[in-house]
Amino acid sequence: MTTLSAGGTPSPRIKRILIAVDLSSVSARAAAYVRYLAAPGAQVRVVSVAENPRTLLPLGSLTDAALQTARAELLRDASEAAAHAKEAFANGNGAVEADVIELSRHGGYTANALIDAATEWKADLLVVGARQHRGILRWVEGTVSESVTTQTPCSILVVPASYDAEIPEFPRRILFALDGSPASLDAMQFGLQLATPEAHLRAVYVIDRAVRLTDFVPIHVLEDAFIEEGKTALANAAGVFANLSNHVETGLLRTKPTSDDVPHTIVREAERWHADLVVVGTHGRRGLARWFLGSVAARTARIAQTPLLLARPRPDSSA
Structure with missing residues (x-):
């Protein structure tokens, strides 16, 4: 391959x-x-x-x-x-x-x-x-x-076990969940090894509107910060995609205002987009909330309906 x-x-x-x-x-x-x-x-x-x-x-x-x-x-x-x-x-x-x-x-x-x-x-x-x-x-x-x-x-x-779709010879639709950290971009690079030139690639960033820090920081301040971080993360992803011949796309996602979280949003997007593989990093840090310290990856694994690649940073990575 x-x-x-x-x-x-x-x-x-x-x-x-x-x-x-x-x-x-x-x-x-x-x-x-x-x-x-x-x-x-x-x-x-x-x-x-x-x-x-x-x-x-x-x-x-x-x-x-x-x-x-x-x-x-x-x-x-x-x-x-x-x-x-x-x-x-x-x-x-x-x-x-x-x-x-x-x-x-x-x-x-x-x-x-x-x-x-x-x-x-x-x-x-x-x-x-x-x-x-x-x-x-x-x-x-x-x-x-x-x-x-x-x-x-x-x-x-x-x-x-819940993944009951026909198993493709190679992943045809790969979803990359980014958090704005070097680790998540490194995870994206790792996951690209499993992409053939025919694969469709989508990078997303989740804006967490159901944050739990509102006692300290106004919700609109956090959301604005996430939006800016998300735009930067997707711009970096677009730079990675730039020299590939694949069909590529990026997108900002949002959690529901209440009773929701980042893992469920990632899983919903994977199902909506019919992903064959979801790629997340395991040691990223997400701005103020630092939501990707392993717990998000683990919680995503517990509810995933799609094969999930938990990618670790390279030993020589700054992440």
Whole structure:
């Protein structure tokens, strides 16, 4: 796959892709979504986590023999999941590794095991299929999600269970959510690696009219500041788009005055625009409100109906 940079030239930064799987259809769709995204020469590793039966069942409820049987069954399921996912890449661009992590030996929880695997393997991208309320990737919700988005050293691609559209060979419509920070612009550059020349690209900035700082700053002052920051952010995005041959567009969005927030606005726009992929940064800062410190990305992941790329800044980025 040919990827694009701001200058319209290939700029591969996704060289090592780690895919977390289990036996669910959610994992199968996540693997299918990313199957064609690996550029020639990229390394792909599939990893499945075999949970520790001691953490799944009440302490003392199993004899040693029963415990060993349960551990063997969990290991067998994890191995089967890894093997199935590996088969999905059989006709890909290169060799695919498969590995199983046994929590009974590794210790900790699924989230910790995936973070450690991504760190040790020096992954550029961690891919997960997310059931937002249960299952292997239940860490996508709650406070755990925020620790994952801050502790995982690489970008994360989340394919939600609710995404039931036909999976395209490559994302055809990519939505970039900007917050005016260098980190969000860097996330945009990262996401452009997944864009073919035929892809439609849209960059948006959300004006948060439902802010919670009105006891300190008048609402119209904040909104005016957001509008100015948004115009600058979209001008910077237009500069990135300028040398691309893609169909591109930008837009200012607004939250509802009450009972709304930035994540819901991003998700609504993704659905309205029929996005195949949404790209957000995980360590941006949004002007006075600094709304993009990880919590917005995590909350967006919990409600997303569209594959979501949580892109981290480059190690050498000023962000």
